[in-house]
Amino acid sequence: MTKSAETTYDLVVFGATSFVGQILTRYLFETYGVGQTIKWAIAGRSESKLNNLKSGLGETANALPLILADASDEPSLQAMCDQTRVIISTVGPYAIYGEPLVQACVRTGTDYCDLTGEVQWIRKMVERYEEEAKSSGARIVHCCGFDSIPSDMGVWFLQNEAEKVFGAPCLDVRMRVKVAKGEFSGGTVASMMNVAKEAAADPKLRKELANPFSICPPEHRSQARQPSLKGAEFDRTFKTWLAPFVMGAINTRVVHRSNALQNARYGKEFTYDEAMMTGRGTKGRLAAYAITGGLAAFFTASAIKPTRWLVEKFVPQPGEGPSPEAQKSGFYDLRFVGRTGDGKTIITKVTGDQDPGYGSTGKMLGEAGVCLAFDIPADQPGGFWTPASLLDGKLMDRLTSKAGLTFEVVETR
Numbered sequence: 001m002t003k004s005a006e007t008t009y010d011l012v013v014f015g016a017t018s019f020v021g022q023i024l025t026r027y028l029f030e031t032y033g034v035g036q037t038i039k040w041a042i043a044g045r046s047e048s049k050l051n052n053l054k055s056g057l058g059e060t061a062n063a064l065p066l067i068l069a070d071a072s073d074e075p076s077l078q079a080m081c082d083q084t085r086v087i088i089s090t091v092g093p094y095a096i097y098g099e100p101l102v103q104a105c106v107r108t109g110t111d112y113c114d115l116t117g118e119v120q121w122i123r124k125m126v127e128r129y130e131e132e133a134k135s136s137g138a139r140i141v142h143c144c145g146f147d148s149i150p151s152d153m154g155v156w157f158l159q160n161e162a163e164k165v166f167g168a169p170c171l172d173v174r175m176r177v178k179v180a181k182g183e184f185s186g187g188t189v190a191s192m193m194n195v196a197k198e199a200a201a202d203p204k205l206r207k208e209l210a211n212p213f214s215i216c217p218p219e220h221r222s223q224a225r226q227p228s229l230k231g232a233e234f235d236r237t238f239k240t241w242l243a244p245f246v247m248g249a250i251n252t253r254v255v256h257r258s259n260a261l262q263n264a265r266y267g268k269e270f271t272y273d274e275a276m277m278t279g280r281g282t283k284g285r286l287a288a289y290a291i292t293g294g295l296a297a298f299f300t301a302s303a304i305k306p307t308r309w310l311v312e313k314f315v316p317q318p319g320e321g322p323s324p325e326a327q328k329s330g331f332y333d334l335r336f337v338g339r340t341g342d343g344k345t346i347i348t349k350v351t352g353d354q355d356p357g358y359g360s361t362g363k364m365l366g367e368a369g370v371c372l373a374f375d376i377p378a379d380q381p382g383g384f385w386t387p388a389s390l391l392d393g394k395l396m397d398r399l400t401s402k403a404g405l406t407f408e409v410v411e412t413r
Contacts, residue, residue: 009039009084010373012067014101015091016042017049019321020115020145023362024090025053031366031402034063038370043067043080071097077104088369089114095121095198102129102140109136109382111372115145115365117250120198120208123215126384137382141390143254144368145361146352149387150334150405151175151251151274152258153396154350156388157407158336159266162346165412170338170346171267173255174227175274176238177245182330182355183322212272213260215253220260224269226252232288233275237337237347240277241284243291248274254386261389267341277335321358330355335410347411353404363403371395 013028015021025042032038044050047068054061067083069076071091081087081104091097094116105112106129116122122142133140143152159169208214212226233242245251252272259266278287322330334350352360368391375394387395399405 007083007085009041009065011038011040011086011088011369012043012080012084013040013369014043014069014080014087014089015071017044017046017053018090020358020362020365021090022053022056023327023358024088024366026057027362027366028370029057029061029064032370034061038373041065041067041084043069045070045073071100074100074104077101078108081105081108081110084110086111086113086369086373088112088365090365092116092118094118099125099128105140106133106136106138109138111139111141111376113141113144113365113368113372115147115361116142117145117147117247119214119250119253122384123208126215130384133382133384135382139372139376139380139382139390140384141368141372141387142384143250144365144387146332146356146364147247148251148254149364149368149395149399150332150350150352150356151247152254152386152388153399154334154336154348154407155255155266155272156258156392157350157396158338158346158348160393161348161409161412162338162340162344165346166340166344168340169266169270171269171341172271173266173336173338174237174272175245175248175251176235176240176242176335176337177274177276178238178333178335178349179277180330180332180356182332182357183326209249212252213256215257216260220256220264222269222271224271226271227273229273229275231292232278232285234285235275235277238277238335240280241288242275243278243288244295245274245276246295255388258386258388261386322355324359327355327359330359332356332360345411345413346409348407348409351406351408360404364399364405367398367403368395371398 013021013025016025028040042050042064050066054064067080069080077100087105087110089101094114095118098121102125154175155173158173162170213221229242229244235242251274255272259270278284278291332352336348338346354360368387371391371394396407
């Protein structure tokens with residue numbers, strides 16, 4: 001069962017006046033216009049802020065429809081869902097504000113995507129609503145921003161190429177952030193701090209956060225020991241020092257769920273991890289130790305009430321972010337190395353042309369929503385999916401043709 005195409009809108013941007021919501025709205029407006037190939041609207045709780053957003057887009061945005069809805073007002077969320085086939089949500093932290101909308105989408109059979117990176121919340125949503133989503137036909141796709149589209153689609157692309165070249169997928173894949181220029185999203189920082197706070201109070205959650213299969217179906221497990229970089233380490237493939245990558249905790253879990261939802265296409269003993277390249281020699285080694293220590297200090301301080309306020313003073317707040325010029329000057333280059341069971345190797349790369357947490361995330365999230373609205377067959381079942389398992393090559397085509405991403409093979413041997 002899927003929702004009728006006879007709704008008023010193809011998609012609605014909920015939280016359009018948030019910082020990333022504004023970027024997303026501008027991207028959709030500049031790429032698709034208003035009332036043309038896509039019927040879309042913007043939604044939020046403040047009519048004046050929504051009208052100011054429209055005014056900032058220019059006179060031709062006057063025709064962009066508005067919907068008033070509040071994350072804590074279930075009737076307004078239901079009414080919004082009744083009008084559209086797809087909701088794109090930027091309202092986070094999702095663990096605090098996200099569940100009522102997911103529930104409304106599931107109950108109305110409305111497709112949904114967001115940019116959460118809160119693994120503990122994703123697991124709760126899957127446990128509470130997956131069976132109902134399968135019945136209603138709602139396709140729910142979390143993690144459609146920098147976490148975790150480049151990682152998830154990067155592994156999907158690498159495995160496609162490995163199957164073409166080697167006739168088999170890679171049983172081990174490692175992602176390395178070669179370079180990334182940009183600022184952390186205030187919403188991302190708030191979400192990370194909330195996870196640290198929850199974990200400090202819940203030993204069961206701390207154990208769950210250490211489980212790379214925490215959002216996989218219960219029957220999907222691997223006997224292979226999963227790599228997990230905890231500190232500075234030297235990478236022999238790229239001949240560089242490594243430090244832990246802060247987004248790796250969510251990205252690895254999304255990649256494993258993608259593998260599970262594709263019937264263990266990457267292999268039942270598939271292993272995956274992520275890290276940051278910090279450079280060669282003494283300078284690279286010191287940078288790796290500095291990043292490791294900084295991350296540990298951030299999460300420790302975020303978890304403890306007396307020091308949490310101090311962290312909050314020095315990090316970006318939700319709603320804050322870099323200028324449009326800074327967003328456009330940002331970029332990222334991710335490298336993936338995959339190895340088959342018989343030792344063959346493939347190296348690929350994924351690049352983005354804007355700040356990963358803002359400009360590029362807005363474009364990726366927009367194309368994920370458009371892909372959900374127009375590219376996914378009506379008979380594709382409802383449930384909680386991942387970008388790679390549901391949107392696959394259709395999304396990759398959109399990312400490369402419209403959103404400024406590239407996917408390339410660097411080397412095979």
